[in-house]
Every structure is written in C-alpha cells, then in structure tokens.
Amino acid sequence: MAEQETRDNGQGGINRRRFVTGALAATAGAAAGPLWGAEGARAAAPALLKSSVTGRNVAIFGAGMGGLSTAHELAERGFQVTVYERKVLGGKSRSIPVPGTATGGRKDLPGEHGFRFFPGFYQNLPDTMSRIPFGSGTVRDNLVAASLTAIAYRKKFLRVPIPSELSNGLTPEVIQDFLRSAIIAGTTIPLTQINFFLSKMITFITSGPRRKLGQWENMSFSDFTKSEIMSVEYRELLTRMFTASLVAAQPDRANTRTIAMMFEALLYSGLGLGPYGPPDQVLNGPSNDVWINPWIDYLTGLGVQFKVGWSATGFDHSGGRITGARVTDPTGAAGTVTADHYVAAMPIERVMPLLSSSMKSADPQLARLSHLETDWMNGVMIYLKQPTPIVEGHLVYAGTPWALTSISQAQFWTTDFPAAYGDGVAKDCLSIDLSDWNSPGILFGKTAKQCTRPEIVQEVLAQIRAVTPNGNQLLPDSLVHSWFVDPAISGEGTPAVANDEPLLINSPSSWANRPEATTRIPNFYLAADYVRNNINLATMEGGNEAGRKTANAILDAAGSSATKARLYDLYLPKEFKSLYDLDDIRYQLGLPNKFDILAPYWP
Amino acid sequence: MAIQEPKKRMRGSARRARITEAALEVFAARGYHATAMEEIAAAAGVTRSVLYDHFPSKRVLLITVLQEQNARLVEHIGARITGTGSPGRRLRATLDAYFSFSEDWPAARRLLFDHTDEDDPEIKAVRWGIREARTRSVAVMLGRDLRNLGLDPDTDAAHAVVELLISGTDGLAQWWARNPQMPREQLVDAAMLVLWNGLSHTPGRTSAS
Incomplete structure (x- = not known):
C-alpha cells in the first residue's frame, strides 16, 4: 500500500494525499477515541519504515516559517507532507485579527504583531515568495519598498542619508567616512566616541570568517563597543538600538558576530551593493491576506496536508530512529503519527521538552539546545481614527525604555483600510513592537510585564510621544480608536505573566550550541530559526533557510535526484577578499585586526 | 557677548551647538564652497583645533x-x-507656519533651500532626503484635499500639484526676503489667493468646496 501510494511525482500533488495516519487507522482497527489508535501505530511503525522504499512521507511539526518552507521545497519535489500545527498556520509571521471588531461586512481589524520587516538582505525568503502564486503574479510582488526609515530620538527624526554612489570606490576608509559624517550629523555623540565605534565596526567588516567565529561570536556587543564607558547617547543610539530595539536582546546578551553582521548587511543593502534589494521592504496588506493564506493554498494544491490543533508531545526513539511522534488532536485525544521523516519545526522553547534523554544521548547537539535563550518581542496594535503615517517605513524610537519600534501600516496597503476592516471609523494601524519587557517605563515606573494591558498601551503612547517630534500633536489620545496587545501575552500585571511566543536571541558563544538541520538520528531533522544558518538572526529568513537545509537533507536521505533547494549566502564585497584572507592569517598568528587600532582586541 | 558670560568651562555639547549655529550663518551667507573652516571657528569664538x-x-x-x-x-x-478645521484653514496655517520659519530663521531657510550647488554625493543624499521628507509631508497633509479634487495622492498628477505648491511657496519666501516690508499676514493672503481660490476665481469667493 505504501509503495503504491508513494509513487513519484509528475501529475501534481493533489491525488497523492496519502497520510500515514489514515493508512494506520485500518491497522489499528479504528477503535473509539483517536482515529489512528496509538497501539496500532506503534506496532505498525517499524514495519512501515522497512516497507517504505522511496521514503517520501514527511511529518512536519510546526507551521511557522521553518515548517512551511520545508513543506514548500519538499512538496514541489513530489514528497508527501503533513504539517501538524498546535495553534495557527503561519507561526509568528501570521496576522492576528482582533476578534469581534468587524461591522457591515468588513473583516476584523488586522493585527500584525511583530510586524513583517523584509530587509533587502533577505534572499531565501523572497525567493520562496516568488514561487507562491498570487493573482497573475506571485506573493513576491506584494513586497513594496518603504523608504526613509528613520529614528526618532529626543524629539528629532534622524535619518541616515544614503549616497547614491561612494565617491572613491569601496574601501574600508570610504565606508568609515560615510558612516562618520552620518553619525556626526545626526547625533551629538563626542567625536572621539564616534571614532572608537567606527574603528570597531570597520574592524568587524574587515574581519575574516575565522576571526568572526572564533573571536566576535564570543564577545557581547556591549563589550565590543565598550558601551559601559561611553555617553548615554552612544549607548542609546549605537549599542542599544542595534540590539534591544532590533532583535530584542540586551547589548550584553547579544553576540557581536550576530549584531555586527546585521549592521554590515544593512549597510551594504543601504549602499545598493551586491544582490540586495531596498533596505526596507514591507507587505502591501495583512500578512495572511497577501502571503500566508496564498501560501497555504498553494501548498494544499501540491498535496500538503495541514492538521491544525494538533500538538506534538514527544517522539518515539528506538533502534536509532524515530518510529513515531506522539500527538494530541484538537479534541485533546492522544495518539501517534508515523512517517519516514520527522521534522521538528517548532521554536526552541517548544522543541526542548519533546526531546527524550535517549534522543539527547544519541545526538549531543540536541542536549545543548537547552543552553539557547529566548527573550520577548511582542506587538501592540494601536488603531487610529485618521491615517497617520508618521514616517514612510519602519521607525525606531531610540532611547525608549521599552525599546519600541513601529510601522504605520495603512499607507502601504492596497486595500482601503476603513472600507475593508473594522467598523469604518478606524483608518490606520500603528503596529508597534515592544522589545524590552524588563525595563521600567516612564509613566508608571513599571516594566511591561508588570503592567496591565491598558497600562501597556498608555505607557507605549507616552514613550513614543516623548521621543517623536511633535509627538503630542501627532498622536493625541483623541486619535486612538482602539488597541490590541499580542494575545500571546497572558497574566500581564501579575507574577504569572507569560509569553506563549518568545523569540530566540543570539547570546555570546551560542553558535556552539546551535544545531545543524540534520541530527545523528537519521530520520529526525530540525527546521527553525535556531538552526545554524547564514543570516544568523532569529528571523523569518533564518527559519526559511533552515527549512531549505532540512529539505535538502531529506532529499539526500530519500536518495532523491531532484535539484536541491538553493541556499543564498550573505553578500561580501569581492574588494575585501584579500582583507579577509590577511585578517585570518593575523588571527591565527594571535594578532588583532589591522583596523583595530583603538584599544585593540587580541584573539 | 562671550566676554559678558560668567567664566565657566563650556561643556562640549554647548560648544558644539555654538559651532553649528555659527556655521549656519556663515554657510548661509557665503555658500559651501566659499566658506573656510577658519571663518566658522572665528564666528563661533573657538580655535581651529577645537572646531x-x-x-x-x-x-x-x-x-x-x-x-x-x-x-x-x-x-x-x-x-x-x-x-482639524476646514481644508482652507489648514492650508493657511501651513503657509503661515512656513513663512514664520522664514521670518524667524532666515539663514536656515536659505541654507536648506536656496544654496544647493555642492557637488558631493553625500551632501546630495542629505538634500534629497530633506526635500523628499518635505514633499511627502505636504502630500500626506493634503491627501484628503487632493482626493476631493479627484486626485489619488499616489499619482504623478498629485505629485505635480504638491511640487507646484512647494516650489511656489519657496519662491514666495525668496521674494519676501527681498521685499521684507510686506507683513506676513498679507503674504499668506496673497498665497492663498492663488493656491486656494485659483486664478480663475474672483478673490474673496470661497470657491473650492
């Protein structure tokens, strides 16, 4: 039966919808309770594995970026994929509409918690998007360039002017000059401190790969930039902004390799170098409408099965392989599902409890996952009665204790906001990310975790007004229609405050604890942002990249001759090739980088 | 002026502010190319090395x-x-705000919008950003009014209207710098006459409804 149903691709996926659970129901005798009877499944699994010649049944647990990307690559190559998702399809990238807010045939107000930022240096994810049909084009067409990304700081907007060309070719000195004038012009940080910061950033971008991994991976960004001994403005604009605001990691908990690499990629993308797109891109509608739902439709058309409300509770590990995944179905009934390949595509805090001690001893990298850390970066939507595009792109509110960032969404959306959503009175959504839940605010003196939901909203508005030019006129209370704090947060304002959807952070030396997509258990794979990847940031791009790696590993395991999913490398200027080589030689000789002249760091 | 100040060590940030205020005056008066750093140092009352x-x-x-x-x-x-208020009132308030800026900070207006001949990619980028931000804020502010005119704010026609408004206002500010005897209120009235009522209409009739 398995062989017959796993015949190879060719005619499109829809008729290839065998899923193991269904096949096993017969074996199990379809007793009362879960359809797929746990006893039968356990008994049948080993036999099924042996009889499965082509090995093309894949069970994926988690329908976030990692899971969907794995499913995409495999389904296009004729694999039979079932995706189990405990909550909602799309993971942290999904839209969360505000329930009960629609009137007059409109849709509920759209909630884009953790707004979707597609910097120009994402390459894998846009490629996947270009393979999802949308209307007469693809989902990739729904990405639009935002411009004028800005920083609000001390009641001023700081914008980094990007020259259309670098006057004297691409050299470290030219980059340093450009950044120096941008920072001097936009801030009042003392020149000596600016020079120090830039010498360190130039040091990083001229470092070879060995030094990056051997030295910068192990150093926190606050140590690298010596932020402790610098001015408040230096700490707020040069250190905290790239860590707390952009990736929700405090400067002392974020490693230099991760943060400086993001800085480097933003820089190259801003300068229009390499294969990168515009530095700031956003979707032209709610994520579900213009991306996630069309994606699910496309994958369903390829034969992918989606099982929503199904949670993995553990993996059966015996004989060196995974023989089944224990799950609960939407009714809460427990059972086991089987497949040839098992992909854990859930976030780090969800996969950890599922790994048995026998799995951890089979592969020590699974044991090391417990050292990886998460923090909170969750959204607050504020719906406004007037279209209020504060700036045309993402806005960082630098120096705000809660490390706020935002985007004014209606301006980018092709739909007429009040005609499409809510009660017709709300005309815009200010989507805010709150990236520091542990620092006291300015209004109540409490951390976000200690505040109730209404207090969170008041505090967020107060912090935004405090740093934005004409903030009080721009965002008066009278403009606020309603608000929506990420429903993943619960027990707020009490000691039991919890976050159902935290975010991985890249702490110093965490690379050593991050796994590959493949494990020493031959049919068990990992596909989420914590898997080692090029982008090295907990992002949609990282999840997508991990999904590609897992898909490629499964192609290998199944002996498939299909073309591998492409993995895109981050751009590095060829002009700097000799600098990298030289620097790695210096590193191996125990010398600092040659641009590291102000208080150099020795390996 | 510096002599009358009490003798105290000037903080770095205060000195920096004094330098940029002096630089504004010198750059606005002479233009970028003709300005020497020594002049700015002298105008700020600091040494060249402090600058x-x-x-x-x-x-x-x-x-x-x-x-x-x-x-x-x-x-x-x-x-x-x-x-808030009627579209006419809002346009008037904006024009008045711009002209009052020209009145309060003539050097700033001149430097921002009159001198634009520096041949440097980075300065060009800054100027482009300033111009873009201004065009955009006007477009946003007038979004509703443009729609009332039947213009989608994202179309070229709408951009052209905005450009006309901005360059017209700028030109008027330059003219006013040469003819400062005219009270600001009259200047705003004159601008409104064209920008709001339109040339084809008799002054005084509020026709754009």
Whole structure:
C-alpha cells in the first residue's frame, strides 16, 4: 500500500494525499477515541519504515516559517507532507485579527504583531515568495519598498542619508567616512566616541570568517563597543538600538558576530551593493491576506496536508530512529503519527521538552539546545481614527525604555483600510513592537510585564510621544480608536505573566550550541530559526533557510535526484577578499585586526 | 557677548551647538564652497583645533547643520499646523507656519533651500532626503484635499500639484526676503489667493468646496 501510494511525482500533488495516519487507522482497527489508535501505530511503525522504499512521507511539526518552507521545497519535489500545527498556520509571521471588531461586512481589524520587516538582505525568503502564486503574479510582488526609515530620538527624526554612489570606490576608509559624517550629523555623540565605534565596526567588516567565529561570536556587543564607558547617547543610539530595539536582546546578551553582521548587511543593502534589494521592504496588506493564506493554498494544491490543533508531545526513539511522534488532536485525544521523516519545526522553547534523554544521548547537539535563550518581542496594535503615517517605513524610537519600534501600516496597503476592516471609523494601524519587557517605563515606573494591558498601551503612547517630534500633536489620545496587545501575552500585571511566543536571541558563544538541520538520528531533522544558518538572526529568513537545509537533507536521505533547494549566502564585497584572507592569517598568528587600532582586541 | 558670560568651562555639547549655529550663518551667507573652516571657528569664538575636535571636515559640518536645521523646520511647522478645521484653514496655517520659519530663521531657510550647488554625493543624499521628507509631508497633509479634487495622492498628477505648491511657496519666501516690508499676514493672503481660490476665481469667493 505504501509503495503504491508513494509513487513519484509528475501529475501534481493533489491525488497523492496519502497520510500515514489514515493508512494506520485500518491497522489499528479504528477503535473509539483517536482515529489512528496509538497501539496500532506503534506496532505498525517499524514495519512501515522497512516497507517504505522511496521514503517520501514527511511529518512536519510546526507551521511557522521553518515548517512551511520545508513543506514548500519538499512538496514541489513530489514528497508527501503533513504539517501538524498546535495553534495557527503561519507561526509568528501570521496576522492576528482582533476578534469581534468587524461591522457591515468588513473583516476584523488586522493585527500584525511583530510586524513583517523584509530587509533587502533577505534572499531565501523572497525567493520562496516568488514561487507562491498570487493573482497573475506571485506573493513576491506584494513586497513594496518603504523608504526613509528613520529614528526618532529626543524629539528629532534622524535619518541616515544614503549616497547614491561612494565617491572613491569601496574601501574600508570610504565606508568609515560615510558612516562618520552620518553619525556626526545626526547625533551629538563626542567625536572621539564616534571614532572608537567606527574603528570597531570597520574592524568587524574587515574581519575574516575565522576571526568572526572564533573571536566576535564570543564577545557581547556591549563589550565590543565598550558601551559601559561611553555617553548615554552612544549607548542609546549605537549599542542599544542595534540590539534591544532590533532583535530584542540586551547589548550584553547579544553576540557581536550576530549584531555586527546585521549592521554590515544593512549597510551594504543601504549602499545598493551586491544582490540586495531596498533596505526596507514591507507587505502591501495583512500578512495572511497577501502571503500566508496564498501560501497555504498553494501548498494544499501540491498535496500538503495541514492538521491544525494538533500538538506534538514527544517522539518515539528506538533502534536509532524515530518510529513515531506522539500527538494530541484538537479534541485533546492522544495518539501517534508515523512517517519516514520527522521534522521538528517548532521554536526552541517548544522543541526542548519533546526531546527524550535517549534522543539527547544519541545526538549531543540536541542536549545543548537547552543552553539557547529566548527573550520577548511582542506587538501592540494601536488603531487610529485618521491615517497617520508618521514616517514612510519602519521607525525606531531610540532611547525608549521599552525599546519600541513601529510601522504605520495603512499607507502601504492596497486595500482601503476603513472600507475593508473594522467598523469604518478606524483608518490606520500603528503596529508597534515592544522589545524590552524588563525595563521600567516612564509613566508608571513599571516594566511591561508588570503592567496591565491598558497600562501597556498608555505607557507605549507616552514613550513614543516623548521621543517623536511633535509627538503630542501627532498622536493625541483623541486619535486612538482602539488597541490590541499580542494575545500571546497572558497574566500581564501579575507574577504569572507569560509569553506563549518568545523569540530566540543570539547570546555570546551560542553558535556552539546551535544545531545543524540534520541530527545523528537519521530520520529526525530540525527546521527553525535556531538552526545554524547564514543570516544568523532569529528571523523569518533564518527559519526559511533552515527549512531549505532540512529539505535538502531529506532529499539526500530519500536518495532523491531532484535539484536541491538553493541556499543564498550573505553578500561580501569581492574588494575585501584579500582583507579577509590577511585578517585570518593575523588571527591565527594571535594578532588583532589591522583596523583595530583603538584599544585593540587580541584573539 | 562671550566676554559678558560668567567664566565657566563650556561643556562640549554647548560648544558644539555654538559651532553649528555659527556655521549656519556663515554657510548661509557665503555658500559651501566659499566658506573656510577658519571663518566658522572665528564666528563661533573657538580655535581651529577645537572646531576639528568636533567636526573632522567642512563637509561633515555642513551635513550636520543641514540635518539640524531640517529638524528645526519639521518641529517649527509641526507645532503650528493643525489637523482639524476646514481644508482652507489648514492650508493657511501651513503657509503661515512656513513663512514664520522664514521670518524667524532666515539663514536656515536659505541654507536648506536656496544654496544647493555642492557637488558631493553625500551632501546630495542629505538634500534629497530633506526635500523628499518635505514633499511627502505636504502630500500626506493634503491627501484628503487632493482626493476631493479627484486626485489619488499616489499619482504623478498629485505629485505635480504638491511640487507646484512647494516650489511656489519657496519662491514666495525668496521674494519676501527681498521685499521684507510686506507683513506676513498679507503674504499668506496673497498665497492663498492663488493656491486656494485659483486664478480663475474672483478673490474673496470661497470657491473650492
């Protein structure tokens, strides 16, 4: 039966919808309770594995970026994929509409918690998007360039002017000059401190790969930039902004390799170098409408099965392989599902409890996952009665204790906001990310975790007004229609405050604890942002990249001759090739980088 | 003036502010190319080496001054415009805000919008950003009114209207600098006559409804 149903691709996926659970129901005798009877499944699994010649049944647990990307690559190559998702399809990238807010045939107000930022240096994810049909084009067409990304700081907007060309070719000195004038012009940080910061950033971008991994991976960004001994403005604009605001990691908990690499990629993308797109891109509608739902439709058309409300509770590990995944179905009934390949595509805090001690001893990298850390970066939507595009792109509110960032969404959306959503009175959504839940605010003196939901909203508005030019006129209370704090947060304002959807952070030396997509258990794979990847940031791009790696590993395991999913490398200027080589030689000789002249760091 | 100040050590940030204010005046009066760093140091009452402690080059100093004055403009206008009232009232408030900026900070207006002949990619980028931000804020402010005219704010026609409005206002500010005897209120009236009522209509008739 398995062989017959796993015949190879060719005619499109829809008729290839065998899923193991269904096949096993017969074996199990379809007793009362879960359809797929746990006893039968356990008994049948080993036999099924042996009889499965082509090995093309894949069970994926988690329908976030990692899971969907794995499913995409495999389904296009004729694999039979079932995706189990405990909550909602799309993971942290999904839209969360505000329930009960629609009137007059409109849709509920759209909630884009953790707004979707597609910097120009994402390459894998846009490629996947270009393979999802949308209307007469693809989902990739729904990405639009935002411009004028800005920083609000001390009641001023700081914008980094990007020259259309670098006057004297691409050299470290030219980059340093450009950044120096941008920072001097936009801030009042003392020149000596600016020079120090830039010498360190130039040091990083001229470092070879060995030094990056051997030295910068192990150093926190606050140590690298010596932020402790610098001015408040230096700490707020040069250190905290790239860590707390952009990736929700405090400067002392974020490693230099991760943060400086993001800085480097933003820089190259801003300068229009390499294969990168515009530095700031956003979707032209709610994520579900213009991306996630069309994606699910496309994958369903390829034969992918989606099982929503199904949670993995553990993996059966015996004989060196995974023989089944224990799950609960939407009714809460427990059972086991089987497949040839098992992909854990859930976030780090969800996969950890599922790994048995026998799995951890089979592969020590699974044991090391417990050292990886998460923090909170969750959204607050504020719906406004007037279209209020504060700036045309993402806005960082630098120096705000809660490390706020935002985007004014209606301006980018092709739909007429009040005609499409809510009660017709709300005309815009200010989507805010709150990236520091542990620092006291300015209004109540409490951390976000200690505040109730209404207090969170008041505090967020107060912090935004405090740093934005004409903030009080721009965002008066009278403009606020309603608000929506990420429903993943619960027990707020009490000691039991919890976050159902935290975010991985890249702490110093965490690379050593991050796994590959493949494990020493031959049919068990990992596909989420914590898997080692090029982008090295907990992002949609990282999840997508991990999904590609897992898909490629499964192609290998199944002996498939299909073309591998492409993995895109981050751009590095060829002009700097000799600098990298030289620097790695210096590193191996125990010398600092040659641009590291102000208080150099020795390996 | 410096002599009358009590003798105390000037803080770095105060000295920096004094340098950029002096640089604004000198750049606005002479233009970028004709200005020498020595002149700015002298106008600020600091030594050349103190000036270079803060700004490594004339180019960086100009970029700084441009950014600062643009922030001043944004703040000035933002504090005076109103999001409520009739469209006519809102346009009037905006024009008045811009002309009052020209009145209060003539050097800033001149530097931001009159001198634009520096041949440097980075300065060009800064100027482009300033111009873009201004065009955009006007477009946003007038979004509803443009729609009433049947113009989608994202179309070229709408951009052209905005451009006309901005360059017209700018030209008027330049004219006013040469003819300062005219009270601001009259200047705003004159601008409204064309921008709001349109040439084809008799003055005084509120026709754009």
